[in-house]
Amino acid sequence: MAFTDLSIASEATILPILEIAEKAGISKDALELYGNFKAKINVDQLRPVQKMGQVVLVTAISPTPAGEGKSTVTVGLADALKQLKESVAVALREPSLGPVMGMKGGATGGGFAQVLPMEDINLHFTGDIHAITSANNALAALIDNHLHQKNVLHIDPRRITWKRVLDINDRSLRQVTIGLGGPGQGIPRQDGFDITVASEIMAVLCLATSLADLKERLAQMVIGYTYDKAPVTVRDLGAEGALTLLLKEAFKPNLVQTIEGTPAIVHGGPFANIAHGCNSLIATNTARQLADIVVTEAGFGADLGAEKFMHIKSRKGGFNPDAVVIVATIRALKMHGGVTKDSLSAENVDAVGHGMVNLAKHVDTIRQFGIEPVIALNRFSGDSDEELSNVLAWAKKEGIAIALTEVWEKGGKGGIALAKLVKQELQRPTNFNFLYKEEDSFEEKLRTIVQKVYGGADVQLSDVAQKQLVELKNFGWDSLPICMAKTQYSLSDQPKLMGRPEGFTITIREIIPKLGAGFLVCLTGDIMTMPGLPKKPAALSMDVTADGNAIGLF
Incomplete structure (x- = not known):
C-alpha cells in the first residue's frame, strides 16, 4: 500500500502534550489543555529568558501546481536540528479550510515530516x-x-x-x-x-x-x-x-508536536497572496523564548511571503531572520522551464536548466536583504540523478550553499545535510537591511518592491487606485508599509508568465488601507479575496469511517 500523509500520521506515535511542554520548559500552569495532544500557551506564565532564539526563515521559489513541499521542509529541518542535539522549535501557520477543501491541501507538512495531530490541525484545531x-x-x-x-x-x-x-x-x-x-x-x-x-x-x-x-x-x-x-x-x-x-482565547498560541517530538507552535494564518502570509508574531516570539533556534516559514515564494516577513513582520517584531532557506524541486524547476504538469515524469535536464532562472531571482532577492540563503533541493521519487546533479552543479558554480533533502521519506534524517548548512549560516553575522525605509514615499516603496523583488521594469496605478492614493495622502495613511496582493505563480502579476520574466509592468488596480494591521494592501491582477473551488475539490475525496477516522485528508 502506498504511503499517504494521513496514513503516516495515523501510524505515528504521538506523545502527551504535557510531555512535549515539559521538554520545552513550559510549566503546566502555563498551559490550557485541548485534550491530550493540543494545548494553548499562556505566554505571560512563561519564564523570562535573557536571550531570544535565532530565527530560520523557510521560503521557496515561485510555487507551481507540482508542489514544492515548503512546510514539509520546514518541519523536517526542525527535526534534523533536533537530531543534531540543538534546542529547536518550529512555528507554522494554521491551515484554512478553504485550501484544505479546495486544491492546495493542508499546512502541516507531509510524509515523515509532519505536525501532529494532523487531522485536528487541518480541520477545526482549537477554533x-x-x-x-x-x-x-x-x-x-x-x-x-x-x-x-x-x-x-x-x-x-x-x-x-x-x-x-x-x-x-x-x-x-x-x-x-x-x-x-x-x-x-x-x-x-x-x-x-x-x-x-x-x-x-x-x-x-x-x-x-x-x-x-x-x-x-x-x-x-x-x-x-x-x-x-x-x-x-x-x-x-x-x-x-x-x-x-x-x-482572547484565539490570541493564545497553540502547542503541538512533530512526528519526531519537536515542539511546534501553530498559530495564525493570513494568506500570503492577499495578506502578509506569516504565522503570528506572538507565536514566533514564544518559540524564540523556548528554543535556541526557531524554524518558521512564510507563504508562497520569496517574492511574496519572504518579502512581507522582512518588511512587515520583522519590522514590527524588531527582529530579522538569522538564516533563510529557499525550497526548490526538480518538478517546479521543470515547470518554470516550460514543461507542462502532465509531462513532469519524463527526464528533461534542459527544462531544469531553463527553470533555474526563477530560483536565481529568489536567491538574488534574499541576498539584497543582506542574508546569504541556503537552497533546499527537495527530492521527489521521479527526479533523475542527472537532473539533480545539474542543480547541485549550478549552485556550486554560483557559490550558493545547497543540500539535497529527503525529509518526506526519511523525516529529520533526510534533512541532516541541510541542517548542518543552516547551522553554519547561523554562526555567521548577517548584514540585514530593509529594501525600503519607513519614511520612503508610497511610490518609492512600491517601485522598490516591483523592481528589486519582482525584477519588473515599472509600476502603474489604475484610475481607481490613483484616486484612492489621493485620499490616503489626505488622511496621512500613505506612509504605511505595503502588502502586495499578487499571484503566487509568477514574479509578475500575470500567472502564466513563469520563469523569470523581464520588462513587465505591475498594475495596481486598488489600494485598501488596513490601519489595524498597519499596512496598505495593493491589489494586482485578478487576485480575489474570496477564492473559488476547483473543478474537482479535494472535499469530494474525503470521508470518515464508522469509528471516526478520516479518509482522503491528503
Whole structure:
C-alpha cells in the first residue's frame, strides 16, 4: 500500500502534550489543555529568558501546481536540528479550510515530516479561525445594526468597506445584496464575503504583541466612510471591547508536536497572496523564548511571503531572520522551464536548466536583504540523478550553499545535510537591511518592491487606485508599509508568465488601507479575496469511517 500523509500520521506515535511542554520548559500552569495532544500557551506564565532564539526563515521559489513541499521542509529541518542535539522549535501557520477543501491541501507538512495531530490541525484545531470569523461577522452585524438604528455616525451605506467572511472557498458569495424584505429587515445595500484568512482581523491577531495591543489595533480598523467621506473606525462604533473578548482565547498560541517530538507552535494564518502570509508574531516570539533556534516559514515564494516577513513582520517584531532557506524541486524547476504538469515524469535536464532562472531571482532577492540563503533541493521519487546533479552543479558554480533533502521519506534524517548548512549560516553575522525605509514615499516603496523583488521594469496605478492614493495622502495613511496582493505563480502579476520574466509592468488596480494591521494592501491582477473551488475539490475525496477516522485528508 502506498504511503499517504494521513496514513503516516495515523501510524505515528504521538506523545502527551504535557510531555512535549515539559521538554520545552513550559510549566503546566502555563498551559490550557485541548485534550491530550493540543494545548494553548499562556505566554505571560512563561519564564523570562535573557536571550531570544535565532530565527530560520523557510521560503521557496515561485510555487507551481507540482508542489514544492515548503512546510514539509520546514518541519523536517526542525527535526534534523533536533537530531543534531540543538534546542529547536518550529512555528507554522494554521491551515484554512478553504485550501484544505479546495486544491492546495493542508499546512502541516507531509510524509515523515509532519505536525501532529494532523487531522485536528487541518480541520477545526482549537477554533482560532472560527473565532476570527465570529469577530469579523459580529462587527459586520454591528455596522448594519447601526445603519438600522438611526445611523448617528452618518455612515454612507455605499461606502462600507467591511465585508463578512467565511472560511471556505465560495465564489458565489463575492458579491451579495443584503437587507431585502422591507423596513424591518435592515438597510438594503451591496455587500460581499472574503475568506476568513483574508480578514483584517486575522492580520491584526498575527501582528499584535499583547491583548492591549490587539484591542488598540482592532479599534483602529476602518470599516467605511461617512456621507462626507470621513473614515469611520471600530472605535467610533465602540465595538473593540466585544471583538477583543471574542478573540482572547484565539490570541493564545497553540502547542503541538512533530512526528519526531519537536515542539511546534501553530498559530495564525493570513494568506500570503492577499495578506502578509506569516504565522503570528506572538507565536514566533514564544518559540524564540523556548528554543535556541526557531524554524518558521512564510507563504508562497520569496517574492511574496519572504518579502512581507522582512518588511512587515520583522519590522514590527524588531527582529530579522538569522538564516533563510529557499525550497526548490526538480518538478517546479521543470515547470518554470516550460514543461507542462502532465509531462513532469519524463527526464528533461534542459527544462531544469531553463527553470533555474526563477530560483536565481529568489536567491538574488534574499541576498539584497543582506542574508546569504541556503537552497533546499527537495527530492521527489521521479527526479533523475542527472537532473539533480545539474542543480547541485549550478549552485556550486554560483557559490550558493545547497543540500539535497529527503525529509518526506526519511523525516529529520533526510534533512541532516541541510541542517548542518543552516547551522553554519547561523554562526555567521548577517548584514540585514530593509529594501525600503519607513519614511520612503508610497511610490518609492512600491517601485522598490516591483523592481528589486519582482525584477519588473515599472509600476502603474489604475484610475481607481490613483484616486484612492489621493485620499490616503489626505488622511496621512500613505506612509504605511505595503502588502502586495499578487499571484503566487509568477514574479509578475500575470500567472502564466513563469520563469523569470523581464520588462513587465505591475498594475495596481486598488489600494485598501488596513490601519489595524498597519499596512496598505495593493491589489494586482485578478487576485480575489474570496477564492473559488476547483473543478474537482479535494472535499469530494474525503470521508470518515464508522469509528471516526478520516479518509482522503491528503
